[in-house]
Amino acid sequence: MPISARDNTWILETEHTAYVLGLNTAGALVHAYWGERLPGAADYPEPPDSIFHASFTGPGHMWPEEYAGLTGLKYVEPALTVTFADGVRDLVLGFERAEVDGEHLVVHLRDAHYPLRVELHYRTHVAHDLIERWAVIGNDGAPLTIERAFSAQWQAPIGRSYRLSYLSGRWIEEFQLHRQPLSPGVFVRESRRLTTSHHASPWFTLDDGATEEHGEVWFGALAWSGNWKLAAEVTDFGRTRLSLGINDWDFAWRLGSGERFTTPASVGGYTRDGFGAASRALHAHVRDAVLPHGRSPHKVLYNSWEATTFAVDVDSQTRLAELAAAMGIELFVMDDGWFQGRNSDDAGLGDWWPDPKKFPDGLKPLIDRVNALGMDFGLWLEPEMVNPNSDLYRAHPEWVIHFPTRARTESRNQLILNLARVDVQDYLIDVIDRLLAAHNITFIKWDMNRNVSEPGWPEAGERQREIWVRYVEGLYRVWGTLRERHPNVVWQSCSGGGGRADLGILRLADQIWASDNTDALSRLHIQHGFSQMLPAAAMEAWVTDVNASRISLEFRFHVAMQGVLGIGGNLLHWSEAERARAAKLVAQYKEIRPIVQDGELYRLISPESASPYVATEYVSADRSEAVVFVFRRIGGGADAMLAGYHAIDPRQPAALKLHGLDPAARYKITGQGPARSGLAWMRAGLTVPLGHQESKILRVRRVVG
């Protein structure tokens, strides 16, 4: 039984972990335990009371509340803030009842005076060692305003000092991993940009001395693709708590009588096995429970953007498609430039029908040609956007996000359609539905190339601040409806690279374009950060011509082969010999992709380290096979010292200790001599000598006897 209840205490158990909450002697719903699963119910601590008296502060400030309202002498971050119809802004949440249904616990709270109810939902994901939490706020009284409604407050054990890990970055430098000690106060990571953003990701870990494969780590993520906030708080009484949810910045939601507001879900987990295990738990969860197409292998794609930019037509695309097909590519994606009036980035967005000059007979001739070459056909769209120079904008200037008395700030010459409006949603559903119904299109790259400005929604009057949430709900509705109507289409989430990468969008999108930066060396860092939160099966990675004169084709391929492989270089400029080498690498990828896309990731040498090497290992679920990628970023001597890769003598080979193998089984590894036990490869390890910017893929195979 994953959830058990005893004396108003609820014990949520997963395969290896437990999470305990309950009522303390004052009747407050508090957090009691989050850590390793213990043998019996009696082993878990009681829900804590405050342990001492402090003048100027009430006891509620010191309890680790599961979902704090704002009342009394309490100054910590609340989970929920509201203004009632009469102006009261005090929220006293008391326990009403709880229900357990298999893996799902609902705790019902109610305000002491007003008919405002809060349901706290907890779902155990037993095999993934994760707890999923969300809240539902219901109002049976006069309309009130919600000013903040977080999904969860995650409490870490008291009496320790923690380090927070988070992902931060910017366009073409997404997912940079940071680790920093937390000190008293609140440290905030957030998005105010309408989307998840390139700048920060809704993910965290807490530790007090963990390494990649050892030590305690508490971690979590938020399934939301709009403005979000993470408030990491160390209280003045030594408690560390992480609040995670929709951003309360500029947010207000009117909750009428009989209405309910549901927050997005946050998942959280605990492990004793370091950052690697935390990532693997999230990866397994995303693969098994979030990604729409489950475990089917993602196809190797070619994308035309870097080759032809806006200059697409049947001839240019056919020439690329012929070369791509000969290299073993399975999916040909035509990027931007194919629709009405689109010759540069200053026109056309919104008019989603083929440009008659470029495609006089529509898209069918090109799609037929691509299909005849044995490939699927995919198409680029940017549904949420409109250029002022488009038929759509000329017909509906009121459909964009704007304030009537203010300029409409353009970015990349475009404005954002207000997807909070149902008429806009319906229009997009209709136009894209017709496009997909009329063509054999099995892949859509869904792009989004700007952030918000002047976040107005004039028709909504006093409810305008709901736009932050209603926009995202509208996006989910449009995308979800299209998914339902076209179940065979595979969807890519792109927002100028990795601007929309989160567990919410992955219920709709099958894969994410991690960055517009395709330089292989930068990509090692970007992919490392991405892998903290999301699995290789969701990470699209292309080989392009960026820095091709300095970085070998093999190195560029090997970097991209750590995710869902794509090619984005201009094949017309590749020599026959290069295309032949690329074809071999594509064939090799097809052999290893079940292990990469569905296997367990072990990060052997981090690009954050001072080693000149970077290495990753993917192990198949049955542990019969593994694939190891090893990269040497720079050669030996002064160059390496200057580049800062100084932790080991750069003339040394990469020294790797593998993980995840069956210790008793025997494995053979490419170029490493006779078979040895899994334990030997994991404890004694192996060495791989590489030269300047050289890379290698090692296959690890279990042998019998």
Ligand code: DGJ
């Ligand atoms: C931004 C994307 O990240 C690129 O891959 C490309 O699709 C362009 N948009 C097209 O405008």
